[in-house]
Amino acid sequence: MTKKENQKTNLIKTFYLLLSVLLLTVFTSIVSTVAAVNGTIVIDPGHDYYDSGACAFGVKESTVNAQLAYKLATKLRDRGYAVYFTHPISYANNVGNDIPTILPPMNRKYPILESEGGANSLCGAINRINPDAAICVHHNSFDKDGPQGLEIYWRNNGNSAEVMQKSQHLANLLYNKCQNIYSHGRGVKIGNYKICLAHSPTVLFEAGFLSTKVEFDKIVDQNQQHRMAEAMAQAIAEFVGVRQQPQPQPQPQPQPQFTAIMGTSLTSPEKMARFYQNNSPIPFPSFYANHGLDLNKFCQLYYDVANSEGVRAEVAFCQAIHETGWLRYNGTVDIGQLNFGGLGATGNGVKGNSFGSVREGILAQIQHLKAYASIKNLNNACVDPRYKYVNKGSATFVEWLGIQENPKHCGWASSKGYGYELKNLIYRLLNT
Ligand SMILES: [Zn+2]
Structure with a gap:
């Protein structure tokens, strides 16, 4: 073989090599699409x-x-x-x-x-x-x-x-x-x-x-x-239509079906205030003006206190809305008790705990929530008088706050679907 012929052969070889790489690439991409x-x-x-x-x-x-x-x-x-x-x-x-x-x-x-x-x-x-x-x-x-x-x-x-x-x-x-x-x-x-x-x-x-x-x-x-x-x-x-033999496929990541109580807040104080304003059957109670709080400051306080314990603000805020009936307090707890979670109001007209300030009342509810959701220590001094009664970490998800839905049959409230009602409120808040 002459040098020239040799060069020609090499050129042809290179061409076929490139062609086969190209074909292989196309074929592989078809296969992977299928x-x-x-x-x-x-x-x-x-x-x-x-x-x-x-x-x-x-x-x-x-x-x-x-x-x-x-x-x-x-x-x-x-x-x-x-x-x-x-x-x-x-x-x-x-x-x-x-x-x-x-x-x-x-x-x-x-x-x-x-x-x-x-x-x-x-x-x-x-x-x-x-x-x-x-x-x-x-x-x-x-x-x-x-x-x-x-x-x-x-x-x-x-x-x-x-x-x-x-x-x-x-x-x-x-x-x-x-x-x-x-x-x-x-x-x-x-x-x-x-x-x-x-x-x-x-x-x-x-x-x-x-x-x-x-x-x-x-x-x-x-x-x-x-x-x-x-x-x-x-x-x-x-x-x-089936375009190939059955074989297990990677699934899209399932959305978590249970709602964590602890974690980064997904809402903002502004959103919380807007949610209250748009949905509450009553205007924000003027009662809190005595404590120097309008709706915006109240939401900011909730947000800050929740975050200080690592609890999601939307969970804590929606629970307060649920427990107090949008701060109407038409259950056994009075607005003056500053008790946002119905702590100690165990039924039969028992009025439950009272707190010295709005911040303390909010912190108590949030610490009680954390007791259910986590085995971690509190970040603030404990103001929840019922903290010691909670089986720590027994309800890590919002859905499990309802005793009837909790696999361990403990939780915050005994009414059917309690956690799911909170979850629905949270979902509405996050979509405000
Ligand atoms: Zn049907």
Whole structure:
């Protein structure tokens, strides 16, 4: 081989090497695009903690909805779909914490019907995710034993022709796979549910009749639930399309479903004041003027005292709002006691503790909160007379301040859903 030929060969070799690198890069990027996510599905586990839907033979609809929804979610996730719940289901046996949610818990009537408010925010949240499909998981009920079988609803008005047609198609695919899992199905039907106004194909799935004993027994059976969820997952996969072999996919980071009490404050004194002004049924009480405080100074004080103990200001402030009824004090505690957390007001008209200054009253409430939330020492001298009674660190989350929801069955208050009511106030404050 001459030198010239040799150079030519080298040039050709280099060319092919570059070409193969290029092709490999393109191929790899195609493969990694395919491997990303097969699609996105929103599952709406019908009803929630506050509105549990139907109830039969001692079982709430919200519980079986959550169980079936969670099985469906894991099966879709295993097929490589990104899955979101509309709202947390952790109240139902502490499952589902690993599925991210697009809304906080709903504390109003479950908003899916045309006549009910709240569905707009649900549709809005679904639209932000823009999933390939959304499915509402419910169970039917009737006033007597007898009717049974699957019903699937899709909406035939008020949405784009494309979305409605796809929703009907999704309903048919689901029905084909699922109609005989529990009992003989009752058909695909038109139902003008408001949630079906989302801009993605959406159906409402009524898996069977809780109120009919023979079907009830299947609905609560975990193996039967798996069969139903598997058939649902197959139908949804057929609808959205599977572009690769099923393989576990990295999930988007689940949003923490529990709300920490300790930590950096996410609000500001200005926001707290605005929240009070916009939502309180009464103007800020002139009583506090005697203590040199207008609303802005009061909020600033709350913010500073909370931060001095490492407690989130929005948690402390919302608890005070809840405990005092927006500082109206129409319970047993009087405004003059400067007791913002109802400390020592243990019921039966017991008036509870009194404090020497607004700051001391606020600090006492916040130290009591910290006692529940943390095992750390107080940063200020202890002014909470009930600090010693708290099992330290027994309620690290807002949700667990309610004794009924606390896994250790202790907490700040015994009323049902106490922590969730606080959480809802906090959410409203942060969105002010
Ligand atoms: Zn329902």
